[in-house]
Amino acid sequence: MYQTALSLGINKSRIFQNPKAMDTGEEAKLLASKLVDFKVALVTSVLHMPRAKDLFNAQGIEVITAATDYHNFAALPWSKQFIPNAQALLVVTQYSHEAIGSIWIDIRRWINPEAL
Template sequence: MFVIKKMIGGLLMPLPLFGLFACLMLLLAFKGRKSALFLSTLSLIVLLALSTPFIANLIIQNNEPASLAFNALKHPKIDKIVVLGCDINPNSALSSNNQLGNCALTRLVEGVKLAKHYPNAELIVSGGGYKNTTNSGLMYQTAISLGVNKSRIFQNPKAMDTGEEAKLLASKLVDFKVALVTSVLHMPRAKDLFNAQGIEVVTAATDYHNFTALPWSKQFIPNAHALLVVTQYSHEVVGNIWISLRRWIDPEAL
């Protein structure tokens, strides 16, 4: 079920969705259907537009509020710091930090920063993986290399998505002051899933973007990073729809 969910979700992202649609329409166009040629052209135009920093900014500008970032002045005490997993690139020839993707590394840096600010807090690194390598394992090794005592770190290596992370960690977080570290676009969904398990969290969002800082000469040129951010946003939209569907079918599901 998990693999099927990930496959369907992946195909609904902008690049595969519009790319496959365009290919299908072009195939039909070769059979003389002008409407297919029009739709395939439109699909490619939409894909290129979503890849521009200007459009990407319009999509995310109201979905990355600074209020989700952590403010230490408002929280004199934190008991648990939960860092959610993200992308990894397993390669045993590399150090642990070089096997963490940019998203995972950004989250971990925030977690380590909080761990040093709150020396009595437990650092919880979460996330499964593949090829016998997990998010939590790589984060654990990297956090130690960054100066966090291993006795303060707890791993959660079995969770394959945010829903599982919330469920598996719930019993460990009840009645504690918890800081939740994840990407800003992912934070609302993550917070909702932890709240559903009875865990109130303090948000510590990372991975902010600001395409308005780019000069106008680059605002309308398709950019791989812009498409990546739109894809991340699309992933959250699909994820929220999936949660709503699961809860509609079974209110106790997530």
């Protein structure tokens, strides 16, 4: 994503990354002090966006969502929409990962309202 932003003409001084972050929640915490007073474009996959936005908002960072990695199975011919394929399995796996991740965040916040 960094390279894509550069290729689109975004000045590298305006791009913040944190390679030390192990997950999105940690990334939001580590970047919060740098981003809290700025307009921030959050670039991530469409499936991950709701959870990522929630985690950044919890740190006081208002984001402009810039979702990527859309999947449109309706574009396939009707006869192929119900045939299992590797791409569909990948999307179901990603969706499940996000659903479990959101539940995990809810549980952690229920146990400790200060978490994430």
